[in-house]
Amino acid sequence: MDIKHCAIGIDLGGSKIAFGIVDEEGRLLELLRYDTATQGGYSAVLNQVVKGVEQLKGASGISMSGIGIGVAGQVDPGTGAVLFAPNLDWHNVPLQAEVQTACAMPVVITNDVRAALWGEWLFGAGRDGGDQVCIFIGTGIGGGIVCGGRVLEGCSNTAGEIGHMTVDLRGPLCHCGNRGCMEALAGGWAIARRAHESVKADPVFGSTILKMAGGKVEDITARTLVQAFYAGDALAAEIIEEVTDALAAGVAALVNVFNPCRIILGGGIIEGMPEMVSRIDKGVRRRALSAATGRLVICASKLGNEAGIIGAAALAMKTSYNRLI
Known part of the structure; x- marks a missing residue:
């Protein structure tokens, strides 16, 4: 070599x-x-x-x-x-x-x-992909933007705080102090919080999720919810649908603003549930301007x-x- x-x-x-x-x-x-x-x-x-x-x-x-x-x-x-x-x-x-x-x-x-x-831009899913936005969805949500062959840094080096875009004006409180951030609706910690609230409110409806967490509400994580989703649990499916809608809304806004050639989705949530990429893709194409989605590719990250x-x-x-x- x-x-x-x-x-x-x-x-x-x-x-x-x-x-x-x-x-x-x-x-x-x-x-x-x-x-x-x-x-x-x-x-x-x-x-x-x-x-x-x-x-x-x-x-x-x-x-x-x-x-x-x-x-x-x-x-x-x-x-x-x-x-x-x-x-x-x-x-x-x-x-x-x-x-x-x-x-x-x-x-x-x-x-x-x-x-x-x-x-991802130089060696992964974004290689030769032109203008692009990478979004990493794990415990939190972060990202970055490539425009005109440059990584955008912003005036004070904070460009890419995608998780703190507001997608619901009256949504749940985020760790940053704002309400309705994408991260507060679709980050791993927010998914767990939503599951905790739902199971406490209706232990019968949440019985499958609770059982998978060993009977302890506080031990329910985003991973627990994904496992319950694959087991066919109705509450898990409901929460995953809400998460997907929030992500699709946020990504659609980015598509309208930046008109990227490619959206790259990665992080633990995407790796644990790869089909979420196609779900988000469908939601984005319903919400975003058609002129902005004609050549758009939405794909999973490659480098993990x-x-x-x-x-x-x-x-x-x-x-x-x-x-x-």
């Missing part, structure tokens, strides 16, 4: 850190995972990052151009400091500067969802859990060589 350029990509989250060596074709050559040492605070996680980088460098013997890190938080694009990362309990930590010093390599920091967007690693590494290579790969 002829390897010209490589970089290390890191997907840094509240529960795990995934490291990989990625080449300029988007191939993942080496992979390493740690459980995130969140209880040890920022310094413990920083040490894990440095240790993982050194381990990959030592094992591979491959020359690398830099390190890209996608972190679940808000990032200062000028300094690479992580301004706020709720799952890590970080506030204004100088991640880029400290990793760069410790590893003696160029480092670029971005939001984890934007890193996944880079991966590796999108963030591959995208972060791609961004590091782009930064080093000042060009798209």
